[in-house]
Amino acid sequence: MSPERFARINKMLDNRQPDLTLCLDKVHKTNNIAAVIRTADAVGVHQIHAVWPDIEMRVSGNTASGSQQWVKTIKHYHMDDAQQAFRAQNMQVLATTFSETAVDFREIDYTRPTAIILGNERDGVSQEGIAAAGQHIIIPMIGMVQSLNVSVASALVMYEAQRQRTAAGMYGTRKLDEAYCQKMLFEQGHPIYAKACRRKSIPYPAVDMEGQIVASDEWWERMRAPEVESA
Incomplete structure (x- = not known):
């Protein structure tokens, strides 16, 4: 993103x-x-x-x-x-x-x-x-x-x-849990990959401090693998 x-x-x-x-x-x-x-x-x-x-x-x-x-x-x-x-x-x-x-x-x-x-x-x-x-x-x-x-x-x-x-100074300090924030950053920052994850039942990866995807080679292999069409 x-x-x-x-x-x-x-x-x-x-x-x-x-x-x-x-x-x-x-x-x-x-x-x-x-x-x-x-x-x-x-x-x-x-x-x-x-x-x-x-x-x-x-x-x-x-x-x-x-x-x-x-x-x-x-x-x-x-x-x-x-x-x-x-x-x-x-x-x-x-x-x-x-x-x-x-x-x-x-x-x-x-x-x-x-x-x-x-x-x-x-x-x-x-x-x-x-x-x-x-x-x-x-x-x-x-x-x-x-x-x-x-x-x-x-x-x-x-x-x-x-x-x-x-x-009262209640804005500007994050109160949401990290898991939710990571989910939102991935879904809204990388929507195409997020849709592919849901389609292929692949867990969401982490997003780093610069907004980039942090994932293993295995994750990328699963992401790039062709989808099997159901009969």
């Missing part, structure tokens, strides 16, 4: 925030899902969660502008499963909903490990999502509308989290 692409991927990895995530609660419109993922990538969110109990969902690559390659979507069939994932990371769980205990989203400390639940276009956050949250948040509005599009609401909250985390 080029030095410029290698540097850009490494910068992205250095800025990822694995302890900051979103949970889309039965959000079905693919254009909204893709827009959320695009913003998540922009602010350094490593992965998002989605509760999709009834239908198979797929994010459009055109709408997400390729950001789905960088931000993984973890699918759950039930909110309980998502909640367990957040508890495993000791996250504070927030839900965007109107309630007597809801506070302005800017009053939250987003430097803590945080998961933010956002609801779908018609119903908002489900009762399960509301119950899963330890704190409810609202985005104050002084016009006639009562709610914002989920992609807009998520962007406001995520950029507030980024603002706080930038001020």
